[in-house]
Amino acid sequence: SDQWVILQTPLQPVFEGDTLTLRCHFRYNSHITRVVFYKDNKEIQSQADTELSVDRVSKSDEGSYKCTAWWLYSPYSGDSAEVRVSVRELPQTTLTLEPPFPEIFTRETVTLRCGVEGGSGGWRYLWYKDRQGAPVHQTDRSSGTGAGYTISAAALPHSGEYWCRAGRGANRLTHNYSNAVKIQVSGE
Known part of the structure; x- marks a missing residue:
């Protein structure tokens, strides 16, 4: 392309609650x-910074974005091509049990699996036990990797109610809790 000014956008689609960062190069x-950012041909930001950041995006941030840039020692400006940004609702998470039996005996292995509607790319997972907001205690007998949380040698304290939650980005969890799954561990 012979475009002098390039508007860089994140991978599409962006999910509600994500941070949207646009860069003008x-x-x-x-x-x-100086850079002016436009959304649907309306000016939204004019400054020396080449970056536009929108925290916690919502459906109203969807639209066509472009930027105009001015550079040092030149009276001219250049426009980027328009880039369409789509914002999607957060998908549902579903928690399932493998094998699908909520009653297990001590020393058995069970895996909780957190499924994100429409694929698993770019998600990270957190696991909760007994109450939402209380992350599970990970030990050598129970650990979460990716979309699975495995209890490899069930003990009585593993009994309880579990949830998972999926998030995007480094710090912020943007997703609702999954359905609850109850596990009952019995002595043999």
Whole structure:
């Protein structure tokens, strides 16, 4: 492309609650002195910063974005192409048990699996026991990797109610809790 100014957007789609970061680049690495960002052809930000950040995006942030940049020692400006940003509702998470029996004996193995509607790319998972907001205590006998949480040698204290939650990005969990799954561990 012969476009001098490039608007860089994150992978699409963006999910509700994510942070949307747009960057305006000049192809030849010149020092940009001013950038104007537009959404649906309306100016939304004008400054020296080449980055536009929208926290906790919602459906209303969906639209066509572009930027105009001015650079050092030049009276001219350049426009990027328009880029469409789609914002999707957060998918549901579903917690299931493998094998699908809520009553198990001590020393048996069971895996809780957290499924995100529409695929698993880019999600991280947290696991909760007995109450929402209380992360499970991970030990050598129970650990969460990716979308699975495995209890490899069930003991009586593993009995209880479990939830999972999926999030995106480094810090923020943007997702609702899954359905609850109850596990009952019995002595043999």
